[in-house]
Structures are given as structure tokens and as C-alpha cells.
Amino acid sequence: MPTDNSNQGAAPLRILGRNNSFNVRKVLWACEELGIPFEREDYGRGFRSCDSPEFLELNPAAQVPVVIDDGHVMRESNAIVRYLAAKCGNETLYPSYLVRRQAIEQWMDWVAYDVTHALRGAFLGGQLREHPWDNEWFVEQGRADLIHEISLLDAHLAGNGPYVTGNDFTVADIPVGLVVNRWFMIDGLERPQLEAVAAYYELLSERPAYLRHGRNGLP
Numbered sequence: 001m002p003t004d005n006s007n008q009g010a011a012p013l014r015i016l017g018r019n020n021s022f023n024v025r026k027v028l029w030a031c032e033e034l035g036i037p038f039e040r041e042d043y044g045r046g047f048r049s050c051d052s053p054e055f056l057e058l059n060p061a062a063q064v065p066v067v068i069d070d071g072h073v074m075r076e077s078n079a080i081v082r083y084l085a086a087k088c089g090n091e092t093l094y095p096s097y098l099v100r101r102q103a104i105e106q107w108m109d110w111v112a113y114d115v116t117h118a119l120r121g122a123f124l125g126g127q128l129r130e131h132p133w134d135n136e137w138f139v140e141q142g143r144a145d146l147i148h149e150i151s152l153l154d155a156h157l158a159g160n161g162p163y164v165t166g167n168d169f170t171v172a173d174i175p176v177g178l179v180v181n182r183w184f185m186i187d188g189l190e191r192p193q194l195e196a197v198a199a200y201y202e203l204l205s206e207r208p209a210y211l212r213h214g215r216n217g218l219p
């Protein structure tokens, strides 16, 4: 296995995943911010199945995105986004200074864990009516948890913004930006007025890549 990070002249990045998937959209947005050329193939709900033996060999979790960089097969959208930014050596989007890097990663993990848990009830159950998340108790709990989590983000942005980790747009803003878009698009939620989150949504909307892959009419 090669141990250096450069693969100049390598084949274009392959992204396997439908472009209406929340997690695929993170990777598409990251590629556009970083100027990475890619080829995308439709896999996932409504397209080629993630349960086929060939796909399961790439990702035993049967989920999109899967990204292949010069033969290296990757899953987990946040880890892929970090890999791509690090590979490009983009010190603004993903600094190598560990204190800044940790601040970025903690917000990405917050999305992957706390917010995703809340969205199971609030979005998968409450909006898409997916079983088993559509249980009434679970939906209400998800909505309450989501309001709690986004209020926490609002307080953070009010004191530490305008981006999630301060003055610069970083890879942390990619998953958080997708969550904020979903927050404004989700049905059945008594959304409190959260001024800093609203301002953040408008700030991100100045980025063409966000309008293409984040705030693009999809929740």
C-alpha cells in the first residue's frame, strides 16, 4: 500500500450516491469548494441498489456515499469530507493546527450523533413517515431534541460566529449547513425564532456551492 498522499495523474474521484441524499450532498459541496473533479454514479433509494453484493463489498453498511479515490474505497460522509480537504492541503477549510482541527471535528461529530438522533424522529418519522421512526412519541421527542440542538447552535453562533468555528468557512460548515437547511425546510415543527441561525443560513447562501448542494430546494 502506498504511503504518500499524492496521486497526481490518478483517475478522477468516483462518487457513488444519488445527489438528493443528505450525506452525498456534503461530499458534492466539499468537492466544489475544493475544486476537485469527480464522476458521480446514481446509487441508493430509487436508483441502483445498495444491497447488491458488488455494492456491499464497497460498503457493508449498504449506504451512500461511497467514494473511491485511486482505488481507495471510503464510506462515512464526514470522514470523506475531511480526507478530501486534507488531501488538498486546504489550511483554511481544514487546518492542520490541532486546536483548530478539533474545534471543527467536534461540530461535525455533533451533527453525526446528536442531531442525527433528533432527525430520526423529527424528519424520518415526522416528515417522511418512515417506519419505525413514525411512532408518535418518538416523533415528538425528536422534534423537541432538534429544537434543543439548534438552539444550542444559535447560542454558539451568536457568540462565536459568523461561521461555526469563527471567521472562516471550514469543513464544519458543510454538515452544519445541511442541517440548518433541513431545519428551515422541515414540516410540523414549531420553530423558535433563532436570529443567529437565520443569519448563518443567509451567509452560507452567498456560496454558489451551497445553493447547488445545500439550500437547493431539498430538505
Ligand SMILES: N[C@@H](CCC(=O)N[C@@H](CS)C(=O)NCC(=O)O)C(=O)O
Pocket (backbone or CB within 6 Å): 021, 022, 023, 024, 043, 044, 045, 050, 062, 063, 064, 065, 075, 076, 077, 078
Ligand atoms: N453515517 C453515514 C450515513 C449514510 C446514510 O445514512 N446514507 C443514506 C442516504 S443520506 C442512505 O444510504 N440511505 C439508503 C439509500 O439511499 O438507499 C454517512 O455519513 O455517510
